[in-house]
Amino acid sequence: MTEATAPMLDVRNLEMHFSLGGSVLDRLRFGKKGIRLDRPVVRAVNGVSFSIERGEIMALVGESGCGKSTVAKTIARIYKPTNGELRIDGEDVAEHDFAQMLPVRAKMQMIFQDPYASLNPRQKVRDIVAEPLLQQTATAAERREVPAKIEALLARVGLNAEHAGRYPHQFSGGQRQRIGIARALSVMPGLIVADEPVSALDVSIQAQILNLMKDLRDEFGLAYLFISHDLSVVHHIADKIGVMYLGFMVENAPRDVLFSRPRHPYTRALLSAAPSIKEKRDKEEIELVGEVPSALSLPSGCCFRTRCPFAWDRCAVERPDLHDVGDRQTVACHLIDEPERDVA
């Protein structure tokens, strides 16, 4: 059994680039050197590596445009990765075609951000929830068991059988998110990719959904890749956390290590900016200036240097790699080599 040792998800140097452009006519450029075809490329994900064990919750945090959702959708193979390895349960699926992916989809499902847009308004709840399951059932006998399974799933996520015949618009945001969770759960996957699953919900509902997701993890031994922009949510649910900026992983650490000893200036800035209902603690204040650069033209050297309060000339030349700093914490910052520069 080699698979018993393989992590549920193992991502190596994942890259996802999108070429913009539309039709040939739109991309024509008339310059001094004559006519040429413009080929703008959005570098959304630039070599991200991490792995998730069975039953483990890994979170990716970062601000909009950092590529965390693209990572999620690439792993779910909504997109085909530009480069890199993508191993699900030991099997590299990066190059899989539609037919090869089908059995993999029984091991990996996804929960989406928007409880309104993620359910087809013209399908009944039972059809929505059954959709992934029906792709995995081959025989008529298996198909006959589907309705009973759907009913059990709905009950498990806190809905009842009577809800199965209704349409999505008859539910509140939290209930819709439960429907989305039941859909992902229907094939009993080992991995669920959850793309900002609670960010569209009210805070009291958010707590319900987070608790449900945790319970399901304990019950079924699920592994989650949990995408979020909200550090406090991530702190609550994740076992380990990767911080992303402009398509790069800048820091990766177990939760308690990351929160008690953040090393990358961007992680520190995120922590200092997070609003809190508690009276101001004695926390580090790192205020970032400016805004995230465009993924169409990445800065040279370190991706974060344009906003980093510590940046110096080395940062513009040399792109920092992820360094292991102990306690399973890795950081991509030149400050690790030159800690004397770490003075605000």
Next chain:
Amino acid sequence: MAGKAQPKLLEVRDLRTYFHTFAGTVRAVNGVSFDIAAGEVMGLVGESGGGKSVVGFSILGLIDSPGKIEGGEIRLNGEDLVKAGEARLREIRGREISMVFQDPMTSLNPLHSIGRQMDEVLRLHSDLDVKTRHAACVEMLENVGISRAEERLKAYPHQFSGGMRQRVVIAIALLARPRLIIADEPTTALDVTIQSQILKLMRRQIAKKGASMILVTHDLAVVSEMANHITVLYCGNVVERGRTRELIEAPAHPYTRGLIDSIPDLSNRHERLQQIPGTVPDIRNLPKGCNFRDRCPRAQALCGEVEPSLTAQRGSLSAACHFPLRPGKRA
């Protein structure tokens, strides 16, 4: 209350704003009262469907059909805005009360340059000449942290990023030196590092100009960092209000307690979050008695019979609850 009685800038009394839709009457705001003193920042907090945005729109006189202000008073320096005509309201909007919305593009005109839009506010609401107006615009842009202001005045909204646009909107809102700013989820669409920049900026500018602010938001954490007082809405009613720290640390209403406990916080980690069970009731079909009773851990028979009214509790707090919480006790 504090020792000296501060003059009230805005008094809202028993405000009722209803929407008459096909599916029934939505009592979005159903008897809301509060005061705001000069220089005060008040947080108006609640979940979606709580009616918090409708309160803001009602004060601005921006309720369109099928909505209607059915009753109550909104007194700005004693003048009742509910009875004021559209012409007077237009005069008040921008000069005395200005607004900042969640999506900056809804308040910026994509066809005009930033400079023109800023100038327009001053032209309408002041008697300054062209040169002074221009100087005021430049100064205001610099105040909100936009460099090369002179040059940026000629730019159009689409040339700015989301955070920059929100800065421009704040600059416009502050231009005519209004006495009250209504900010409706001003940072909800922004990233957390940008949010903290904008919140700092708003706090500084408001203090500098001596304006008051109503901060409408779902985010208790943001409110607790910004506001002096907090008013909590649930199903169109005020369920609790009081000074920020008192209310956050020991709320009297179980709903407020539930909201606070639902927030995952960085400094403490429970294995499970406290959750408020159930969902917000259908606002067209509210239960008899207390609106919160179906979700409330303290509900008793009385709560199903009599709707509680807002009564004074310990300290600065008042809450609409028959069985208010005591400090130190959990819900």
Next chain:
Amino acid sequence: MTAFFQSEFFYNYRRSSSAMIGSALMASFALAVLVGPFLVSQNPYDIAALDLMDSYKPPFWLEGGDPRFWLGTDGQGRDVWASILYGARISLFIGLVAMVASCAIGTLLGLVAGFYGGLVDSVIMRIADIQLSFPSILIALFLMSAVGTGIDKVLIALTAVGWVVYARTVRGSTLSEIEKEYVQAARVAGLPNSKIIRKHVLPNVLTPLIVIATIQVGTFVLIEASLSFLGVGVPITQPSLGLLIKNGFDVLFSGLWWTSVFPGVAIMMLVFGINLFGDFLRDELNPRLK
């Protein structure tokens, strides 16, 4: 059925006078073309029923009018009222059939272009662009002169003109639909493209087409009338409203105005009714206005 009468759609319909007037006009035309021909005494295309002695009778309220022909008669002694009822039948038939054909073809092409993109998309949409850069009446005229006249030829010409608007609309909605999370969820569920299009994209791009289809019937009635007026439309044995106008037009300036004015008024009321109702549908079905 009771559910419909209690729906928000019906509630708003009862509050919109333009919708009521529009649908009343449409309904009376539908009734007129369905049962009208059975109510008039004369079949204007049965030569045996015509009497040249009755030619060019004015409407009954004018001097020389005949109460049998209350809107007057034309040069062959045909009752103008009966001609309108028979003509409206042909006009509406052409409008409806051409609309259904355009809608089917345009929707299919739009779905394919939007979903698959790339070269297929470019080819389909460039053809659509070229098509749109000519006035539709010109294209129809050109086609008619190439394939000849007749009701079937008119249908071909109108469909060739009409598919573009569906293709463009459906392509646009398809592009926004396939970005939606439920389509991505279907991909993650492992659905093949054909099923994604059928179950998730198609049902959600149809709503805006209802409005286009309604208004297009009116447009087609007008185009067909223009073609017939120009003499390249329906044959003389199956006169539509447009052909009636043309026939009367020859004698319009001899004071025999009723032969062309009444069919003209009929077309105007039909298209006006369709457009009024179409506008109501547009407001009602557009989620952005809600």
